[in-house]
Amino acid sequence: MEYLIGIQGPDFVLIAADNVAASSIIQMKHDYDKMFKLSEKILLLCVGEAGDTVQFAEYIQKNVQLYKMRNGYELSPAAAANFTRKNLADYLRSRTPYHVNLLLAGYDEADGPGLYYMDHLSALAKAPFAAHGYGAFLTLSILDRYYKPDLTREEAVDLLKKCLAELNKRFILNLPSFTVRLIDKDGIHDMEKLPVGPK
Amino acid sequence: MPEDSTHLSGGGIHGEAFSTRLPGRGGLSPLEFYMPIAEYLTESPINFGQTSLRSAPTNLLNIDHLHPSLPSISLPPPTPFPISPSVPLPFTLSHGTTTLGFAFQGGVIAAADTRSSCSGLVACPASPKVLPIHSHLVGTTSGTSADCALWKRILARELRLYQLRHRRRLSTGGAAKLLSHMLHPFKGTELCVAATLCGWDGDDEKDEEPITDKYGNISTNQVTSSGSNNQSTSTAAAASQPLISFTTQQVVESRSRICGPRVIYVCSDGLRLKGELFSVGSGSPYAYSILDSSVYWGMSVQEATAVAREAVFRATYRDAYSGNNVDLYHVTAKGWRRRERENLKEEYYREKERERKRVAERKAEKNKEKFNV
Numbered sequence: 134m135e136y137l138i139g140i141q142g143p144d145f146v147l148i149a150a151d152n153v154a155a156s157s158i159i160q161m162k163h164d165y166d167k168m169f170k171l172s173e174k175i176l177l178l179c180v181g182e183a184g185d186t187v188q189f190a191e192y193i194q195k196n197v198q199l200y201k202m203r204n205g206y207e208l209s210p211a212a213a214a215n216f217t218r219k220n221l222a223d224y225l226r227s228r229t230p231y232h233v234n235l236l237l238a239g240y241d242e243a244d245g246p247g248l249y250y251m252d253h254l255s256a257l258a259k260a261p262f263a264a265h266g267y268g269a270f271l272t273l274s275i276l277d278r279y280y281k282p283d284l285t286r287e288e289a290v291d292l293l294k295k296c297l298a299e300l301n302k303r304f305i306l307n308l309p310s311f312t313v314r315l316i317d318k319d320g321i322h323d324m325e326k327l328p329v330g331p332k
Numbered sequence: 333m334p335e336d337s338t339h340l341s342g343g344g345i346h347g348e349a350f351s352t353r354l355p356g357r358g359g360l361s362p363l364e365f366y367m368p369i370a371e372y373l374t375e376s377p378i379n380f381g382q383t384s385l386r387s388a389p390t391n392l393l394n395i396d397h398l399h400p401s402l403p404s405i406s407l408p409p410p411t412p413f414p415i416s417p418s419v420p421l422p423f424t425l426s427h428g429t430t431t432l433g434f435a436f437q438g439g440v441i442a443a444a445d446t447r448s449s450c451s452g453l454v455a456c457p458a459s460p461k462v463l464p465i466h467s468h469l470v471g472t473t474s475g476t477s478a479d480c481a482l483w484k485r486i487l488a489r490e491l492r493l494y495q496l497r498h499r500r501r502l503s504t505g506g507a508a509k510l511l512s513h514m515l516h517p518f519k520g521t522e523l524c525v526a527a528t529l530c531g532w533d534g535d536d537e538k539d540e541e542p543i544t545d546k547y548g549n550i551s552t553n554q555v556t557s558s559g560s561n562n563q564s565t566s567t568a569a570a571a572s573q574p575l576i577s578f579t580t581q582q583v584v585e586s587r588s589r590i591c592g593p594r595v596i597y598v599c600s601d602g603l604r605l606k607g608e609l610f611s612v613g614s615g616s617p618y619a620y621s622i623l624d625s626s627v628y629w630g631m632s633v634q635e636a637t638a639v640a641r642e643a644v645f646r647a648t649y650r651d652a653y654s655g656n657n658v659d660l661y662h663v664t665a666k667g668w669r670r671r672e673r674e675n676l677k678e679e680y681y682r683e684k685e686r687e688r689k690r691v692a693e694r695k696a697e698k699n700k701e702k703f704n705v
Contacts, residue, residue, distance in 0.1 A: 154605055159617060161597065162605050184512070184519055184602005229520065 135180040136268035136308060137167070138296060139236045140289050141248040141261050143282065145317040146238040147289045148248075149297075149327065150178050151308040166312055171197045172207045173320050174240040177217070180265055181233035181253060189231045193217050210239025214249035214257060221255035234265045240316050264296075271303055272296040286315070290324075297327055428653020430615030430644055431461055431472035432623065433528040435593035435608045438633045439664035440530040442470050443640040445615070445648050446657040446673070448477050457656040458673075466491055467667045469504060469531035474612040475524035475600065483525050487511050504531035504594035505606060512604045525600040526612045532663050534591045593663070615647030615654040622646050633662065637671065645679050 134155060139148040154165035169177045169190040175197070179190040196216070201207050208216065214237045224230050235251040250256075250263040262276045275296050284292070290313075297311060313324040431444035444461035447454055459477060464470045465488045473480030490510055494502045502510070508529050515525060597603065597610045609627055611619040622643040631639070641658055648655040660671040 154603070156599070156603065159620065161603075161610060162607050165605065182601075183599065184516065184604075186602075187604060188516060188602055 134267065134306060135167070136264070136266040136300065136311075137178045137180055137234070137236050138264040138268075138272065138293065139178070139238050139248045139250075139260075139262060140276070140280070140284075140292060141238075141246050142284050142286065142289055144246060145286060145289070145315055146240065146246045146248050147286070147293060147313070147315050148176060148178060148236065148238045149293055149311045149313045150180070152310045152312055152326070153308060156183070163309065168312060168314060169194050170321065171213055171237075171239075172201065174316055174318075175208075175210050175213055176238050176314060176316060176321060177213075178236040178238070178265075179233055180235075181231075185231045185233050189220075189233050190235075193220065209241045209244070210237060210247045210249065211241070211244065211259075213237060213239065214247075214251065214259075218251055218255050218257040221251065221253070225255055236263055236265060238316055240318055240320075242318075246316065267306075268296075268300050268304055268308070271299050275299060294327065428615075428651065429461060429474045429613035430611070430619050430647035430651060430654040431474050431528060431613050432609075432611040432616070432619050432640060432643055433472055433530040433595045434610070434623065434627050434636075434640070435530075435595050436627065436629055436631050436636050438631075438636065439532060439662055440593040440595060441636045441640045442472050442528065442530040442661045442663065443644050444472050444659050445644055445654040445676075446659060447648075447653065447655045449653045454655075460659060462659050462661050464661070464668055465507070465529075465531075466495075466501070468501065468534065468663060468665075469507060469529060470661045470663060470668050472528045472530070472612065474526040476522075479523050479525050479600075480527065483511065483515065484527070486514065490514075501534075503533045504529055504596055505533075507531070508596040508598050508604055508606070511598050512602065515598075515600045516602060518600065519602055523600050525598075527598050528610045528612055529594070529596045529598060530661070530663055531594050532592070532665055532667075533594055534665050611643070613647075613654065615644075615651035618647040618650045619643040637662070641674070641679075645676050645683075648676055649680070 135153070136151045137148070138150075139146060141147075148168070150167040152162075152164050152166070153160050154162035167178055167180060167186075169179060171177050171194055177190055177193060179186045193213075193216070197208050197213055217235065217237060221231060221233070230253075232253045234253055237249040237251065238247070240246050248260055248263060250258045250260050250265075252265075261282060262280050264272055264276070276292065279292050279295065293313070300308060310326050310328045313327055315322045315324055428447070428449040429445060431442075433440060433442040442462050446456075446458050446461060448456040448459040461474070461480075462470055462472050463481070463484045465484060469491070471484055471487070473484065487507065487510065491502050491507055511527070511529070515523070594606070595608055595610055597605045597607065597612065608629075609623055611623065623639065626639045626642075627636075637660060640660055644654075644658045648658075655676065657673045657675050659673055662669045662671065
């Protein structure tokens, strides 16, 4: 139902998420933002079970901010990703596991851009591109085919548009618009919402 | 076997910590009593219901444990939400209702039907589903009536405590977050509360007229206290100076905060959505289709009331679990106002009458055409 996608370039990460908040068959909101800002250069994209997403994402968000307050410097994306994974793993075998799928995207001064894929079984993988949701089945092969490690920002946006066009063509559910953001050394930039219009 | 007059049924209760009879099952004769399940008595209510994973839904159909004289029960068709393994219920719950809330330029409208159903039976045809929480906040309830009533009261208590401690009302968003976090420990249990909080966020300090309502708005207290402070002597005025400067600073701060109508949907499974239009319940798809085409920001209060009423009426027309009356509340900067509860039966008959008239008119026109041609 929900869809997340991330594409990492040589000095940026491009991420997009759909804007639908649904409850059984009804779209309750059309402009719902699934990205949570962990710090100036880290975004956490979170989809999954209704309450778990916001609860878990806000928990991670506040803990990352607390780290910054206590220690004076921010967590790197790699550290934040591992911290998130550790929390998921700790809760996995408890009575209340969090059923969430995540993408963490960030820019580190030392390591450069990073995109981390995490799922509800607390797997963690640093990947050049990643997607979550049923839409991932349709778009991963497009990313495989057209991705190259040194793609420019325009090429990345084109690749993203290709993926969203495919979703509009073949995915049975209607995902009318997507929030798109780009992270680079200057921070998080909001890009134009990509509407996938009816063909 | 004990020799007293009480007769324990279900076999072999002594020495065992659990009852083989489902608690609350009908058909108990006066001489029988049910043994409370001892583990439940020692468990904290927070953990109640989060028992070990077992396929609980099928237990209800397990007739082996039931007394043979009990009528066999049949489970109604599965409800749209997943039934999580937990405490076996005395009867199956269903969540039939139509509630809606939307914001527009004139405030917030909250409307709901009044039918409380219990798997095919109308348990109460006049239950209030829109409950006021405080002077500027009402909440629509959907789900289990008992849970909703309880949690609304708990929320009202917590908001009042906040108001007393911090000398200002908690915003609707804050109230929604509070309710969401209070319901989080019960996720995975059978607790079902789907509420739409409809309120007006404002700054209390700015209120010129004291609002008299049963919740005792804080603005009246502040107005009187600052008034009495002004009348005190200069020494006391110096002491009260920090209080006044604090309130003026608060006024500056709150003026910069956005105040206005708010509609926030909170669900016991954790979903919390801020928006402008929400409808909840089994009749919500029918209500959405009316609201989506007719609601816009600039509508007048009469229009908004009419649309809300129409939406609930259409939902009660189609949905079996919604019906009887419609309750309507209107929240503005001055507080909430309740419209007279209206029985939809009359509306239904009026609609039928209009339809009959339209059909008669069309027939008359057709006949006229025939004669003219």
